[in-house]
Amino acid sequence: MKGKRGFCILFFCMFLCVLIRPGRMDAADPTVTYISAVYQGDAVEVGGSIPRDKISVTATYSDNTTAEIKDFVMSTERVLAEGSNKVMIIYRGKVTEIYVFGKKPSSLYAMYTGDTLSVGNKVGAGSLTVTLYYTDGSSKEIFDYHVVNPVIISANSQKVQITYNNLKTEVYVYTQAAKTVSMLTAVYEGEGVPQGYVVPERNLFVTALYTDGTSERIYNYQLLPPLVEELGNNKMKVAFGGKVAEFTVKGVELTAQSIEAVYKGGSVEIGDYVAAEDVTVTATYSDGTKAVVTDFKFSSDRIALIGENTIIINYGGQSTTINVNGIAKSGASYSNAATFEVKNSDKDIAKVQVAMPKRMEKDAIVGKSLKPDRVKGVINKIKAEVLSYIAFDVLLADEKQDDVFPLTMKIELPRKFNPEVKGNEGTSACLYYTSNRKSVIAKVNPEVNEKGVIEVTLFRPGTYILVKEKEIVEEDTPNPDEDYL
Numbered sequence: 001m002k003g004k005r006g007f008c009i010l011f012f013c014m015f016l017c018v019l020i021r022p023g024r025m026d027a028a029d030p031t032v033t034y035i036s037a038v039y040q041g042d043a044v045e046v047g048g049s050i051p052r053d054k055i056s057v058t059a060t061y062s063d064n065t066t067a068e069i070k071d072f073v074m075s076t077e078r079v080l081a082e083g084s085n086k087v088m089i090i091y092r093g094k095v096t097e098i099y100v101f102g103k104k105p106s107s108l109y110a111m112y113t114g115d116t117l118s119v120g121n122k123v124g125a126g127s128l129t130v131t132l133y134y135t136d137g138s139s140k141e142i143f144d145y146h147v148v149n150p151v152i153i154s155a156n157s158q159k160v161q162i163t164y165n166n167l168k169t170e171v172y173v174y175t176q177a178a179k180t181v182s183m184l185t186a187v188y189e190g191e192g193v194p195q196g197y198v199v200p201e202r203n204l205f206v207t208a209l210y211t212d213g214t215s216e217r218i219y220n221y222q223l224l225p226p227l228v229e230e231l232g233n234n235k236m237k238v239a240f241g242g243k244v245a246e247f248t249v250k251g252v253e254l255t256a257q258s259i260e261a262v263y264k265g266g267s268v269e270i271g272d273y274v275a276a277e278d279v280t281v282t283a284t285y286s287d288g289t290k291a292v293v294t295d296f297k298f299s300s301d302r303i304a305l306i307g308e309n310t311i312i313i314n315y316g317g318q319s320t321t322i323n324v325n326g327i328a329k330s331g332a333s334y335s336n337a338a339t340f341e342v343k344n345s346d347k348d349i350a351k352v353q354v355a356m357p358k359r360m361e362k363d364a365i366v367g368k369s370l371k372p373d374r375v376k377g378v379i380n381k382i383k384a385e386v387l388s389y390i391a392f393d394v395l396l397a398d399e400k401q402d403d404v405f406p407l408t409m410k411i412e413l414p415r416k417f418n419p420e421v422k423g424n425e426g427t428s429a430c431l432y433y434t435s436n437r438k439s440v441i442a443k444v445n446p447e448v449n450e451k452g453v454i455e456v457t458l459f460r461p462g463t464y465i466l467v468k469e470k471e472i473v474e475e476d477t478p479n480p481d482e483d484y485l
Helices: 002-020 372-379 399-404
Strands: 032-039 055-061 066-069 083-091 094-103 105-112 128-134 139-142 156-164 167-176 181-188 204-210 215-218 222-224 232-240 243-252 256-263 279-285 290-293 307-315 318-327 337-343 349-355 365-369 385-396 407-412 427-434 442-444 453-458 462-470
Touching: 032 083, 032 094, 055 083, 055 094, 105 156, 105 167, 128 156, 128 167, 181 232, 181 243, 204 232, 204 243, 256 307, 256 318, 279 307, 279 318, 337 365, 337 385, 349 365, 349 385, 372 385, 372 427, 372 462, 385 399, 427 453
Parallel strands: none
Antiparallel strands: 032 055, 055 066, 083 094, 105 128, 128 139, 156 167, 181 204, 204 215, 222 232, 232 243, 256 279, 279 290, 307 318, 337 349, 349 407, 365 385, 385 462, 407 453, 427 442, 427 462
16 A cells, blocks of 8 residues: 555656756757847948947847847948938848948037237147038037138238138138347147157147237247257257247157057958957157057957957057957858969879958968979879879968968869869879978868869968879688688
8 A cells, every 4th residue: 555655746746846846858949030230329320330339229038038139240340321321230141220320520610729820820729729510410519620821921910721621711810011020939738758759749838929019829830859869958049030048858759558450341251350450549748749550560450259358459568458259160252362373294283272361462372392202202192093182372471460270272273183083083182281391280182072172271381292093902801710621
């Protein structure tokens, strides 16, 4: 009786476990049913990069759960036109759309805030406020404008023209006739000036005292020497109106105090590199000045992950980061390929193409045919019947760029090497790699497509041997039992 009762309890517990089990053990992962996206950024200048961090993408799954998505793909990563730009957002086969407003610079406005200028003086940068307006009504103050006619040549007033890209504006400056300079003074009120740099105009106060008792700040002075030449104290001169004044400025070694970087490129495939031309790095120096620099370095510029990749940038002892979106590799593109032909003494010719990253020049990879006897030692170690071969080197024009690997190489086979061609039955096309032309390190048995082309991965530079071979068929080993009576 007790045995039956125990069996019933065990059966009931098993039945209860089935009822309360959260789901089937073999149930598939939930699938994405749809996605939604919202853009929360501002209008972007035409040609500018759409900020991914301003796009919120949410995926809804078949089990009614939701999750924020970071590794989505965009149909375009730049604003292409003025006005509303439709951008498709793709994730796991589902598509939605956002709209990003594109704007263009529309006009300039300039205001002169300085004093009356005498003929012979010029408009100083600090006395102009220049504003750039966009088609969406937004604006910003700019500083990299150009003054076309800054030197004063007429009394009473002068119209000064300011340009920025294809835009221009004008501002009137009150002027007066030239005066006779009785004395010139110069005072530098800034910090040290980096060696080899010009003394910044905004911190150099050159004042002309005129014979009529008036004075004026001068911007159209001649600076001698034109640059700070030495570290430590530099005695320098300014000249204007026939008078000369001296001042002292300390020459210092220029150091970067901080850097900031902006990435303007799009998504990058896993294994590829961030292009330096897509990154703008601005350094702030010890003298307070800022400048765009191009000789920065990446700690690592290769994309390793799908989704957000943090790339470290270094310059002058300072570092900063950018975020670059990584996407799955879509296959090699030969639009930027190193192309060369290789041959052997039998006049067999194979066309070779090595797919190069966009950031590199095609001639970064060089291919050279080798004399057959240079690899005879390797050929003798191949465990197959070698019918014919083409040996060639794949070399880097700059040996320091070996971080470009792996790369993808495509080879168009000569007819003699194509196992699909009539008469080549029973043969195969193989590719061998050797780093020292003495021993074989790797063998690849690639598939030949219908056009007689093979595609392989290059992991390093070295010698490659395209071989037409036939498998060695060993004779059957005799049965040892047959040796006995």
